[in-house]
Amino acid sequence: MKGLICLAGCLAVLFCGQIAAGGTYLDRFDVPDDAEYIGSEDCSMCHEEVSDFYAHSAHHPERGLAIPGTDIAGCEACHGPGSVHVDEGGEGWILGYEDLGALGPDGRAAMCTQCHTDLDLNWHTSAHAGTEISCNDCHRDQVHHGGLARPAGEYRNQTEFCLQCHTETAAQFRMPHRHRVLEGHMTCTDCHNPHRGVDTGNWDDLNETCLTCHTQMAGPFVFEHAGVEGEECLTCHRPHGSQHDKMLTQSGNGLCLQCHVEMAFSTDQNWSLGGQAHAGLMMGEARCYDCHREVHGSNTDPTFYDR
Ligand code: HEC
Ligand code: HEC
Ligand code: HEC
Ligand code: HEC
Ligand code: HEC
Ligand code: HEC
Ligand code: HEC
Ligand code: HEC
Ligand code: HEC
Ligand code: HEC
Structure with missing residues (x-):
């Protein structure tokens, strides 16, 4: 059984390399040759808290959300093949703090865009690309790591979520003549797509928004x-x-x-x-x-x- 999954997993890694152009997520690490994909079930035995978090998120492991074109799903999509780690009772190789903590914002975005491939196409044009902010900073409610921002769910609305960092922008919406964003008639994302930017040199793009x-x-x-x-x-x-x-x-x-x-x-x-x-x-x-x-x-x- 394990062999079968391994085969699928190993093929998947090769396959995945072709899908996500511009360097895959896993290519950034030295993965031991004998590490195999074993699924998320074992993880929950020892990592109850994290597993419980995911059980209540859109990324619930039981939904089997896999990297497109592969069988790689759940915890291992980000932490890499877990067999060695589990076989050695949690001592063996896994992508943990050291490797993941060293990822810059780009690497953290690549972690997500393994699956969110549509966002991969546009992310580099977005307002936050190239800044310290990455996907997980805004989506702490869906993923269990990092997060410079408090999640949107903790705010009354999305505008307040954005303003937790963009405090200086709020002043502009208190000018005598303004879009009524603070009053709740509009939101920041009516004009700013958090995942792609506007080309301000292009009539058809920024102006179309207006x-x-x-x-x-x-x-x-x-x-x-x-x-x-x-x-x-x-x-x-x-x-x-x-x-x-x-x-x-x-x-x-x-x-x-x-x-x-x-x-x-x-x-x-x-x-x-x-x-x-x-x-x-x-x-x-x-x-x-x-x-x-x-x-x-x-x-x-x-x-x-x-x-
Ligand atoms: C979307 C990517 C992603 C998924 C899915 C994911 N993790 Fe993580 N996990 C990370 C990152 C990144 C870190 C590093 C933490 C940091 O730098 O803040 C981490 C840290 C950890 C840690 C060490 C810190 C802690 O919170 O205890 C454990 C244990 C862990 N993950 C287990 C799991 C388990 C178990 C699952 C599946 C139920 C899982 N992870 C799913 C990205 C992910
Ligand atoms: C037999 C128990 C056990 C199982 C099963 C297990 N782990 Fe662990 N794991 C541990 C222990 C013990 C540690 C080290 C102590 C700690 O940081 O919690 C650890 C640490 C980690 C870390 C942090 C490594 C670091 O850099 O500090 C990650 C990430 C992680 N495990 C992910 C997983 C994933 C993903 C799975 C499922 C494929 C899994 N673990 C299955 C026991 C286990
Ligand atoms: C293994 C594949 C995979 C990985 C890795 C992954 N996602 Fe997802 N994610 C999905 C799928 C598939 C959905 C759609 C679930 C559904 O149908 O509701 C989803 C849903 C979401 C949602 C929408 C939740 C909602 O309420 O609609 C957010 C936000 C999200 N992911 C953010 C992230 C972020 C941020 C990362 C990286 C830290 C990430 N995802 C990594 C597969 C993945
Ligand atoms: C600056 C904060 C921010 C960043 C950074 C960010 N998002 Fe989002 N994301 C949002 C908001 C806000 C929404 C709610 C959708 C809306 O109102 O437009 C959202 C929605 C989503 C959804 C739900 C479906 C959809 O497309 O609307 C997914 C999936 C998602 N984001 C994934 C990602 C991934 C992957 C990244 C990194 C490449 C990322 N996000 C970066 C703020 C952010
Ligand atoms: C965790 C903090 C944080 C959150 C939350 C956040 N941003 Fe940002 N944002 C930044 C940082 C940091 C920069 C880059 C530095 C700068 O230009 O201020 C930035 C840059 C931007 C820029 C480009 C600024 C420029 O000068 O070109 C826009 C537009 C923007 N953010 C809009 C938003 C919107 C809309 C939201 C809500 C969906 C949001 N931000 C949520 C921190 C955040
Ligand atoms: C009190 C009314 C009035 C004001 C104020 C005014 N204009 Fe005019 N403008 C006219 C009239 C009348 C014409 C003649 C053409 C017409 O009948 O429309 C004209 C003609 C023009 C034309 C030439 C149109 C052509 O046929 O080539 C331009 C350009 C123009 N104005 C620009 C301006 C600018 C710029 C200002 C401000 C600095 C200004 N106008 C202020 C009344 C005004
Ligand atoms: C009516 C559309 C609209 C709304 C609503 C809107 N913005 Fe903007 N914002 C823009 C445009 C257009 C720019 C200028 C883009 C450029 O010049 O590149 C901009 C620029 C910015 C900048 C760059 C710095 C600056 O002031 O020029 C930040 C940061 C920003 N917006 C954040 C926000 C936040 C946060 C919200 C919600 C509280 C918001 N915006 C709501 C259209 C809007
Ligand atoms: C970004 C540049 C720009 C700005 C700003 C601008 N105009 Fe014009 N306007 C033009 C051009 C180019 C024409 C074409 C006529 C020409 O060749 O001079 C024009 C034509 C006109 C005409 C004459 C139309 C005709 O057929 O000759 C009027 C009247 C006019 N503008 C008024 C205004 C007024 C009033 C404002 C301020 C509210 C204004 N313009 C601001 C660039 C501008
Ligand atoms: C989501 C819808 C929406 C978008 C997108 C939008 N607006 Fe508005 N705008 C409004 C509404 C509604 C008002 C009426 C004023 C209010 O907010 O009460 C308004 C008012 C205005 C006014 C008049 C303000 C006044 O003092 O009377 C101007 C000028 C304006 N918008 C320009 C823009 C520009 C430029 C853009 C693109 C950067 C834009 N709008 C994008 C909805 C929008
Ligand atoms: C050449 C300068 C100029 C440009 C470019 C321009 N506007 Fe205006 N706009 C004005 C002026 C001047 C007024 C005020 C007119 C008045 O008070 O009669 C105005 C008023 C408005 C109003 C308020 C209308 C009302 O009845 O209250 C809106 C909305 C608006 N503009 C939207 C836009 C949008 C959207 C664009 C881009 C497609 C745009 N404007 C481009 C000069 C401009």
């Missing part, structure tokens, strides 16, 4: 504003909160003049644009978008004028 809710800004418009279409919403808006109305990056006309510099250099001192001398119009407190109101695009007016 446009899933703000559909009216998506267009297409008969008259597109080249200052919005193909630009980032963040050219003019702060994503969390701002002291300026409509979460603008700045309240004055500098917002528009960052691109419409031609006005500042108008040869006739009149700020003529489109046959319109703006100098007179700009007296007092007038703002560009008091007149050019449909900043994001218009179906009726080429200058986004709201007449």
Whole structure:
């Protein structure tokens, strides 16, 4: 029986090496040749506490969640083949503190993405990749090791879970003009996927996130504003909160003049644009978008004028 499992296990290790490109998890360690996979049942005899933890998690060993394409499941998916350890009454080889403790955040992510292969594809683009934070830090409720964060289950909502580390972000959501995240109307993950990042250089990616809710800004418009279409919403808006109305990056006309510099250099001192001398119009407190109101695009007016 043991031989059979060993065969499956050994084949599985080879097989697994082909699946997870970019270096497999187990390749990082010196695994003794005679160590075999024996399943998680034996472990629970001596490691009651840990086994009990897993019995109440999504990773319950009895569910037999195996590394895709292999039979390797349960405790041994992370601790390696356990036969030597068990045969020697807990003295023999196992991946324990020394090896696992030496893993950096990447190695710890690789431990999980043996199975969570879909996340493997995107993790390296996520906000926390390359930081000290790895999967287990946020998912302590599902795995029994490490964890820089207290698990989400200990907070009233997911926003508070994120804010336990991002304390400085909370201040932005207390600005006078803000997304109502602290009030519970939205969550951090409406915009931030914890497992993949947004390419902020790409209209279709970061902006799409905003446009899933703000559909009216998506267009297409008969008259597109080249200052919005193909630009980032963040050219003019702060994503969390701002002291300026409509979460603008700045309240004055500098917002528009960052691109419409031609006005500042108008040869006739009149700020003529489109046959319109703006100098007179700009007296007092007038703002560009008091007149050019449909900043994001218009179906009726080429200058986004709201007449
Ligand atoms: C998802 C990966 C993973 C799984 C599954 C896993 N462990 Fe662990 N385990 C670790 C890591 C990583 C450590 C190292 C602890 C650290 O560095 O904080 C560890 C530490 C341990 C330790 C030593 C510390 C302690 O808590 O006593 C034991 C014993 C242990 N695991 C047993 C088990 C058993 C038994 C199972 C199955 C019921 C299991 N582990 C499942 C990753 C895992
Ligand atoms: C016969 C009892 C016994 C069985 C069965 C057993 N262990 Fe252990 N294990 C021990 C003892 C004893 C230790 C050392 C004392 C300690 O740290 O708890 C230990 C330590 C460990 C450690 C920590 C090693 C370190 O670096 O300190 C891990 C991880 C571990 N066992 C995992 C497993 C896994 C996975 C299985 C099932 C494949 C298993 N054990 C089965 C008795 C056992
Ligand atoms: C042996 C394969 C395997 C390993 C290793 C593994 N997972 Fe999983 N995990 C799964 C499977 C399969 C599911 C889906 C279970 C289900 O159907 O509910 C799952 C579910 C989860 C869930 C979802 C729980 C829920 O409530 O929906 C989280 C979170 C998770 N795993 C995190 C991790 C983290 C973090 C690690 C590494 C520390 C890890 N997993 C390692 C196979 C694995
Ligand atoms: C910064 C915290 C954080 C990190 C780091 C993190 N996650 Fe998650 N994860 C979450 C949150 C929050 C959810 C809840 C889903 C949601 O609301 O989007 C989640 C959900 C999950 C789920 C449930 C199914 C799903 O896809 O939504 C799995 C599985 C999972 N994470 C695995 C992982 C793995 C594997 C890693 C490392 C590669 C990882 N997580 C890193 C916070 C994190
Ligand atoms: C255990 C602490 C911890 C938790 C929990 C946590 N983060 Fe982080 N986060 C960090 C650290 C550390 C960094 C990297 C250092 C930095 O830039 O602040 C980071 C970076 C980020 C960044 C990138 C910052 C930048 O400057 O580019 C974003 C975005 C982010 N986290 C969002 C989230 C979200 C959303 C959640 C909840 C799902 C979350 N974090 C949960 C610790 C945490
Ligand atoms: C409405 C969408 C949205 C929501 C909701 C949101 N964020 Fe962000 N966040 C962004 C965008 C967009 C950026 C800027 C990304 C860039 O410039 O690369 C950002 C940047 C960050 C940064 C990087 C540092 C900074 O301030 O620029 C952190 C950290 C962060 N967010 C954490 C959080 C946390 C924690 C929450 C929940 C409390 C949250 N965010 C909610 C959209 C959002
Ligand atoms: C990121 C750069 C950028 C910003 C910021 C910007 N614009 Fe534009 N805007 C353009 C470009 C490019 C055009 C295309 C017309 C051109 O070639 O000058 C344009 C065209 C216009 C037009 C004329 C449309 C036409 O068909 O000639 C108006 C009116 C206008 N913008 C108003 C504004 C206002 C008001 C603001 C501030 C809320 C603003 N713009 C901010 C880049 C910008
Ligand atoms: C060229 C600068 C600029 C860009 C780029 C821009 N906006 Fe705006 N946005 C504004 C200005 C100015 C206002 C305030 C208009 C007013 O008060 O009449 C505004 C207002 C808004 C409002 C509030 C509307 C209301 O009626 O209260 C939302 C929502 C919004 N923008 C979303 C977006 C989204 C989503 C994007 C990216 C697709 C985006 N904006 C890109 C300048 C811009
Ligand atoms: C999950 C839905 C959702 C997403 C995603 C979202 N918003 Fe919003 N946004 C809202 C709601 C709801 C409001 C109404 C204000 C409130 O929170 O009460 C709002 C308000 C605004 C306002 C007007 C604020 C004011 O002071 O009147 C602007 C500007 C805005 N969002 C820009 C953005 C930008 C830029 C993004 C992308 C970084 C974005 N939104 C992503 C839901 C969303
Ligand atoms: C009091 C109203 C008013 C204000 C304030 C105003 N404009 Fe205009 N703008 C006009 C009128 C009227 C025209 C002539 C074209 C038209 O009828 O729409 C015009 C034309 C333009 C054009 C040229 C359109 C074309 O046909 O080429 C641009 C670009 C422009 N304005 C940008 C701005 C910017 C940037 C600001 C802020 C610095 C601004 N405007 C402030 C009323 C205004």
